[in-house]
Amino acid sequence: MSAARARAAAERAARDSYGRLVALLAAQSGDLALAEDALADAFEQALTRWPDDGVPRTPDAWLLTVARNRIRDVWRSAAHRRTAALPDDAASAGLLHEDPLADVDPAAIPDRRLALLFVCAHPAIAPDARTPLMLQTVLGLGSAQVATAFAVSPAAMQQRLVRAKRRIARARVPFTVPDRSAMAERLPPVLEAVYACAAVTWRQGAHDLAGEARHLALVLAALLGDEPEAWSLAALVTLSLARRQPPGAFVPLDEQDPATWDADLLAEGEALLRRAQRPAVPGRFRLEAAIQAVHADRRRTGRTDWAARRTLYVALDAVAPSLGGRVALAAVVGRLQGADAGLAALPPEPSPAFQPWWATRADLLARAGHGVPAAAAFRRAAELADDPDVRAYLTARAAAQRGT
Numbered sequence: 001m002s003a004a005r006a007r008a009a010a011e012r013a014a015r016d017s018y019g020r021l022v023a024l025l026a027a028q029s030g031d032l033a034l035a036e037d038a039l040a041d042a043f044e045q046a047l048t049r050w051p052d053d054g055v056p057r058t059p060d061a062w063l064l065t066v067a068r069n070r071i072r073d074v075w076r077s078a079a080h081r082r083t084a085a086l087p088d089d090a091a092s093a094g095l096l097h098e099d100p101l102a103d104v105d106p107a108a109i110p111d112r113r114l115a116l117l118f119v120c121a122h123p124a125i126a127p128d129a130r131t132p133l134m135l136q137t138v139l140g141l142g143s144a145q146v147a148t149a150f151a152v153s154p155a156a157m158q159q160r161l162v163r164a165k166r167r168i169a170r171a172r173v174p175f176t177v178p179d180r181s182a183m184a185e186r187l188p189p190v191l192e193a194v195y196a197c198a199a200v201t202w203r204q205g206a207h208d209l210a211g212e213a214r215h216l217a218l219v220l221a222a223l224l225g226d227e228p229e230a231w232s233l234a235a236l237v238t239l240s241l242a243r244r245q246p247p248g249a250f251v252p253l254d255e256q257d258p259a260t261w262d263a264d265l266l267a268e269g270e271a272l273l274r275r276a277q278r279p280a281v282p283g284r285f286r287l288e289a290a291i292q293a294v295h296a297d298r299r300r301t302g303r304t305d306w307a308a309r310r311t312l313y314v315a316l317d318a319v320a321p322s323l324g325g326r327v328a329l330a331a332v333v334g335r336l337q338g339a340d341a342g343l344a345a346l347p348p349e350p351s352p353a354f355q356p357w358w359a360t361r362a363d364l365l366a367r368a369g370h371g372v373p374a375a376a377a378f379r380r381a382a383e384l385a386d387d388p389d390v391r392a393y394l395t396a397r398a399a400a401q402r403g404t
Contacts, residue, residue, distance in 0.1 A: 006050035010043055013059045018140035019219070021064055023112035027175035029071055032119070032137065033165045038074075042066035113138055114223040115175045121189040124171040129164040130189065131196040136161060138219075139197075139212045151386070191233055191285065194220055198237045214241050221272075231276035232285035239269035239292035250389040258299035266296045284320035287312055306335045323350055323357070331360045339367035355384035359394065366401055375401035 018039070025035035042063045056062040119125075120133040132150060135141045147157035167173075178186045198213035217237045221230040242265035245251060273289050282290070291312045298304050313329040326347045334342020342364045350357055362377035378398035385391040 003047075003051045006055065007047060009050060009055040009059060010046045013043075013046075013063060017060045017063070019113045019116065019138040020111050021060065021067065022137050022140075023116035023175070024064070024110060025067055025071065026119075026137075027112045027115060030169070030172070030175070032168055033162070034071060034074060035067070036137065038067040038070040039063065041070050111223065112175065113219060115177050117190050117194075117220060117223075118177055118186055119168060119173050119175055121186070121193050122168070122171075122173045123189075124167055124173055125164050126160075126167075127189075129160050130193045132157060132161060133164050134193050134216065135197055135212075139216055141212070187227070187229075190220065191229060195233060195236075195285070198240070211241070214238055228276040228278045228280075229283045229285050231272055232283065232289045235269045235272035235276060236285055236289040236292055238265055238272055239289060239296055242266045242269060242296065248389065250387070250393040252393075253295060254304065258302075261296070261299055263299070266299065269293070270296065282315070282319070284316065287316040287319060291316070306332055310336060323347060323354060327354070327357050327360050331363070334364045334367065339364045343368065353380075353384055355381055355386075358384060362394070362397070366397070371401045375399075 021039055022032075022035050025038060026032040029035055045066055046059070046063065050056075116138055117134065120137060121130050125133065132146045135146045136143060143158045143161055144154045146161070147154040150157065152160075194213070194217050197216055214234075214237045217230075217234040221227070221234040224230045242262040243253070243256070244262075245256065245260070269289070270293055273286075273293055276286055276289070291309060294305050294308050294312065310329065310332045313325060313332055316325050317329060326345075330342050330345040330347070332342075333345040343361070346357070346361060346364065358377055358381035362374050362381050365374035365377055375398045378394050378401060382391045382394035382398065385394060
């Protein structure tokens with residue numbers, strides 16, 4: 001087999017099984033860092049041996065066996081160092097040679113990713129490390145990729161992830177799914193972290209990472225089974241990804257040609273949202289997904305239902321109030337009732353500066369005919385933008401306002 005085909009097979013296994021294998025190895029060994037190192041070693045061996053030996057019939061089982069053997073080698077070495085300083089009776093008791101991986105059947109690998117997601121979002125883990133930890137451990141992204149997504153240096157991100165894994169070990173965080181009594185408290189941080197995965201990869205502009213975030217949302221929903229907010233989150237991420245534009249000049253959502261959107265992803269996102277429907281009061285992600293569905297419906301009707309968007313944003317403000325939601329509501333009010341009404345609905349200027357607030361204020365000022373203040377607001381929004389295409393668009397609008 002060629003090296004290219006072997007690499008392709010290893011990459012498929014990494015995408016499909018990395019999180020499952022890390023979760024299983026970490027759950028059995030209690031050491032997340034060791035599990036990752038052992039699995040990395042297994043993938044390296046796959047790239048070396050599969051071109052000559054051929055891809056195994058069950059690549060997951062092969063990788064698990066190699067990684068498990070690597071962990072056992074580490075344990076034997078560590079146990080040897082410890083037992084050398086202990087009395088013979090303690091060493092001969094065999095207590096230091098227990099093998100938690102002994103009962104793992106490589107032919108029947110259980111899926112422990114849900115437990116791993118809850119580990120990553122455990123209260124013992126710093127909030128700023130939860131999402132990066134998910135990206136690395138569940139999706140298998142390298143620390144450099146994660147660092148790029150969060151706009152920090154690779155060294156700083158590596159330190160953050162190492163601290164989080166050490167915290168898991170020191171706090172003896174259990175690799176288990178909380179029971180129903182604890183689920184209500186523990187699930188929101190998991191959903192938030194998965195949502196953040198989608199948000200940071202969308203903002204970064206990398207289609208491959210955004211697709212991985214969607215994959216993670218779908219994994220979470222499928223593993224939870226009947227949790228409406230998880231299916232709503234999967235719908236939200238899918239509908240958002242369907243509207244991704246190709247690299248180049250920024251085009252605002254309302255000016256985009258719906259024919260350029262991904263019809264298959266739109267249909268899938270709408271199906272996921274239907275799966276989330278329940279008679280109870282909708283949660284945050286169900287409302288946000290419904291807002292995205294209103295956007296998507298323009299592909300069918302040719303128009304935006306601004307009244308429906310206002311209703312949904314009002315409900316979202318009642319269920320999960322946020323500055324971003326109120327700014328978006330003000331923009332919708334401006335479309336329905338006029339720019340001056342939108343400006344009146346805009347929250348007070350936030351501190352620290354919030355880029356969407358300045359962009360929305362600039363647009364409303366421009367629609368109201370206030371050229372000079374609009375130009376200043378567009379310049380401020382451009383200064384705060386982290387996407388160069390967005391920055392260029394806002395700068396151009398600022399220049400256009402100076403001529404009005």
